[in-house]
Amino acid sequence: xxxxxxxxxxxxxxxxxxxxxxxxxxxxxxxxxxxxxxxxxxxxxxxxxxxxxxxxxxxxxxxxxxxxxxxxxxxxxxxxxxxxxxxxxxxxxxxxxxxxxxxxxxxxxxxx
Amino acid sequence: xxxxxxxxxxxxxxxxxxxxxxxxxxxxxxxxxxxxxxxxxxxxxxxxxxxxxxxxxxxxxxxxxxxxxxxxxxxxxxxxxxxxxxxxxxxxxxxxxxxxxxxxxxxxxxxxxxxxx
Numbered sequence: 001x002x003x004x005x006x007x008x009x010x011x012x013x014x015x016x017x018x019x020x021x022x023x024x025x026x027x028x029x030x031x032x033x034x035x036x037x038x039x040x041x042x043x044x045x046x047x048x049x050x051x052x053x054x055x056x057x058x059x060x061x062x063x064x065x066x067x068x069x070x071x072x073x074x075x076x077x078x079x080x081x082x083x084x085x086x087x088x089x090x091x092x093x094x095x096x097x098x099x100x101x102x103x104x105x106x107x108x109x110x111x112x
Numbered sequence: 113x114x115x116x117x118x119x120x121x122x123x124x125x126x127x128x129x130x131x132x133x134x135x136x137x138x139x140x141x142x143x144x145x146x147x148x149x150x151x152x153x154x155x156x157x158x159x160x161x162x163x164x165x166x167x168x169x170x171x172x173x174x175x176x177x178x179x180x181x182x183x184x185x186x187x188x189x190x191x192x193x194x195x196x197x198x199x200x201x202x203x204x205x206x207x208x209x210x211x212x213x214x215x216x217x218x219x220x221x222x223x224x225x226x227x228x229x
Contacts, residue, residue, distance in 0.1 A: 034217060043116070043202050043220030044155070087154065101171075102147070102155035 004088045009107040012082075018075040020106050022088030025069040032091050033064060035073045037084040038105070044087065047073065078110045114138055116221035118203050124227045125193040133188040133224050135203030142208035144186040145170070145218070146178060148199040155202060161186055162208075193228045200225050 005023040012018040024033065032051050036044040048055055048062045050071075055062045061074040075082055087105040116137045125131055135144065142163050147155040157170030161180040175197060177189045186205075190197060204218040 036218075041223070043204075043222045044218070045220070046217035049217065101157075104152075104154045 003101070004090060004103055006086070006088055006103065006106045008104070009109070011109050011111055012075075012078045014080060014110050014112050015077055018073075018078040018082065018108055018110070020073040020075075020086050020088075020108060021070065022073070023070045024088070024090050027068050027090050033062065033068075033071050034089050034091055035060070035062065036087045036089070036102075037082075038087065039081075039084040044102070047086075049091075078108075080110050080112065082108065083110045084108060116203055116205055116219050118201075118221035118224050120224060121222070122225045124229065125190075126229055127194060129193050130189070130191050131193065131226075132190075133201055133203075133226075135186045135188070135205075135221060137184055137186075137203075137205040137219070139205060139207075139219065140183070141205035141219070142183075143206045144180065145204045145206075146176070146186065146188045147202045147204065148172065148197075149202060149223075150199050158188065158201075193226075195228045198226060198228045 032049050034049040035047040037047055038044045048057055048060050050062045050064055052064055052068055064071045085105040085107050087102050119134045145160040146158040148158055149155045156172045158172055158176050159167055159170050159178040161167045164180055164183045167178045167180055179187045201224045203221045206218050207216045
């Protein structure tokens with residue numbers, strides 16, 4: 001699986017959009033981009049994933065650049081409960097096992 | 113529907129002791145995984161299983177053994193605990209890569225916090 005690079009930490013004001021970047025410049029054509037978050041002491045929680053098109057669900061939006069070398073997770077109206085560590089991973093889906101490498105992620109702090 | 117359940121939630125061991133961590137899932141998932149997370153770091157894959165009776169090594173398998181005797185359970189064993197194994201252990205599961213489950217995400221438990229003194 002390709003390696004990802006994320007900023008160590010970010011702050012966001014409550015109610016504003018949080019934009020979390022991820023670099024995956026070595027991504028292959030068959031690798032999807034997944035985002036998870038981990039709220040303090042809990043297990044990681046799935047947020048969203050995509051291949052090359054932008055995606056949106058009830059939690060967030062995922063913007064993937066045309067060359068697929070980077071992506072941005074957008075939380076449109078951040079709340080205090082969105083304070084967490086956010087992990088961007090890439091995952092090959094044509095293998096038998098869902099092995100995924102989780103890096104250190106971005107610690108997002110939403111401030112009142 | 114409980115999802116992924118890990119037991120115990122907390123455990124303190126002395127060096128050299130053994131223990132087994134249990135992961136149970138009620139989603140009929142084929143794949144199951146064990147990760148460890150050290151303070152301030154991401155998750156590292158220890159072992160995984162793609163089906164009942166099969167296991168494979170992940171990124172950091174040394175010092176651990178696993179078994180998948182039943183589809184819903186994945187056991188992680190420490191035969192002789194060491195302080196370096198102090199960590200939070202997470203179990204995850206996912207469906208097999210077929211049909212509508214092809215790109216299903218991982219489902220995680222809430223972890224077992226293990227301290228080895």
